[in-house]
Amino acid sequence: MEFKENISLAKYSNYKIGGPARYFFEAKSEREMMWALKEAKRRNIPVLVIAGGTNLLIGDEGFEGLVLRPMIATLRVRGGARKPTVEVGAGVSVAELLKFATKRSLSGLEWAGGLPGTVGGAVRGNAGCFGGEIKDRIVQVRSVDVRTMKIVKRNAKQCGFRYRDSIFKRNEKRNGGGEVVLGVTLRLEKGDARAIARGVxxxxxxxxxxxxxxxxxxxxxxxxxxxAALYPKSGQKYRMAVAAGEISHRGTRFSVKTDPFPVIAAAKLISESGLRGVSMGGAMISPKHPNFIVNALGASSWDVAVLILLIKEVVHRKFGIRLEEEVQIV
Ligand SMILES: Cc1cc2nc3c(=O)[nH]c(=O)nc-3n(C[C@H](O)[C@H](O)[C@H](O)COP(=O)(O)OP(=O)(O)OC[C@H]3O[C@@H](n4cnc5c(N)ncnc54)[C@H](O)[C@@H]3O)c2cc1C
Known part of the structure; x- marks a missing residue:
């Protein structure tokens, strides 16, 4: 086993943006993952995990360390028909998992239809949509602590899931090494294959x-x-807004949707700030969905970063609201 060197990361980014990785390794098993992490430790180089690359803005200068791609592809059903669980390797894509579950009439993940990326990425960010979140299906997550090289097993509660957040994400900042998710056990239910396929x-x-x-x-x-960022949760205004399903803020009407708690859409804030279609270099704030900045024409990471700053500034000036990035910037 050996690291590859000077590999362009644009190929591994859904954005097609990103400079080179000094070292690069795809771990197809837990054994390979442990080897790569130990080797990075021995060489004293930082590690960055890139999985599906669907939530990452990678800098034009790349990464001066090891980029590690979890490719662990385990996918098997356990338990009987009454309590089926699925063991999934971190590198399995959500699309593959959904195909696997549909074929076996296993229901519970239909909300994730079209969710890009891998299962490991989804767990780390508690991915969710259409009223579902990955946390609701977790029985156990296996990870490796990069600092101690110990395998850690956690149940859903111990994963400390929050909105687009988990202990794995928080630990990256806390102990400087973080954890790599190796695999997950999910709890599903027997259902009707045709209804599951339709839902997806x-x-x-x-x-x-x-x-x-x-x-x-x-x-x-x-x-x-x-x-709750606009009105105190315990106040009457908050309750009235939830009941009405809308609010008026600085002269603009916003729908209040529950996903998974009452929110107003970042896309609407950006649109009402007049930013639809604004571009910088090859990057553009999508006219179709203004919370997306698309790579319209060979954008650089810098182009995207400028639009992120512009959106934050204009939305704050107009609505007094500070938007927080959902994507990871490296
Ligand atoms: C078109 C589109 C629609 C999307 N819609 C949604 C949506 O509806 N809801 C939603 O929640 N997200 C959505 N996303 C974002 C993205 O799909 C999810 O965040 C996804 O779970 C990221 O998985 P990934 O494998 O691509 O992770 P990557 O982008 O490769 O990585 C994201 C972060 O997770 C870390 N990471 C990845 N794998 C592991 C691992 N095994 N162990 C530890 N850390 C890891 C990386 O280091 C990085 O910090 C969307 C993205 C796109 C492109």
């Missing part, structure tokens, strides 16, 4: 119609804004 298809179709999938992109740039 509907979500894929919704995304095709509403999202600018015709361009390289990394999904929603910003998190939706919790209603």
């Amino acid at each position: 298809r509907e979500k894929i179709e919704y995304r095709r119609v509403h999202q600018p999938l015709e361009y390289p992109n990394i999904g929603s740039m910003f998190k939706n804004v919790p209603l």
Whole structure:
């Protein structure tokens, strides 16, 4: 086993943006993953995990360390028909998992239809949409602590899931090394294969119609804004806004949707700030879905970063709201 050197990361980014990795390794098993992490430690180089690359803005200068790609592809059903669980390797794509579950009439993940990326990435960011979140299906997550090289097993509660957040994400900042998710056990239910397939298809179709999938992109740039950021949760205004399903803020009407708690859409804030279609270099704020910044024409990471700053500044000036990035910037 050996690291590859000077590999362009644009190829591994859904955005088609990113400079070179000094070292690069695809780990097809837990054994290979442990070897790569130990080797990085021995050489004293930093490690960056890139999986599906669907939530990452990679810098034009690349990464001066080891880029590690979890490719662990385990996919098997356990338990009987009454309590089926699925063991999934971190490198399995959500699309593959959905195909596998549909074929075996296993229900519970239909909300994830069209969700790009891998299962490991979804767990780390507690991916969610259409009222579902990966946390609701977790029985156990296996990870390796990069600092101690110990395998850690956690149940859903111990993973500390929050909105687009988990202990794995928080630990990256806390202990400077973080953890790599190796595999997950999910709890599913027996269902009707045709109904499951339809549920998945509907979500894929919704995304095709509403999202600018015709361009390289990394999904929603910003998190939706919790209603609690505008009104105190215990107050009457908050309750009235939830009941009415809308609010008026600085002269603009916003729908309040529950996903998974009351929020107003970042896309609407960006649109009402007059930023639809604004571009910088090869990057453009999508006219179709303004919370997406698409790579319209050979954009650089810098082009995207400028648009991120512009959106944050204009939305703050107009609405007094500070948007928070949903994507990871490296
Ligand atoms: C068109 C489009 C639509 C999207 N829609 C949604 C949506 O509806 N809801 C939603 O939640 N997200 C959405 N996303 C964002 C993205 O799909 C998810 O965040 C996805 O779960 C990321 O997985 P990934 O494998 O691509 O991770 P990557 O982009 O490769 O990595 C993201 C982060 O996770 C870390 N990571 C990845 N794998 C592991 C691992 N095994 N162990 C530890 N850390 C790891 C990386 O280091 C990085 O910090 C969308 C993206 C696109 C392009």
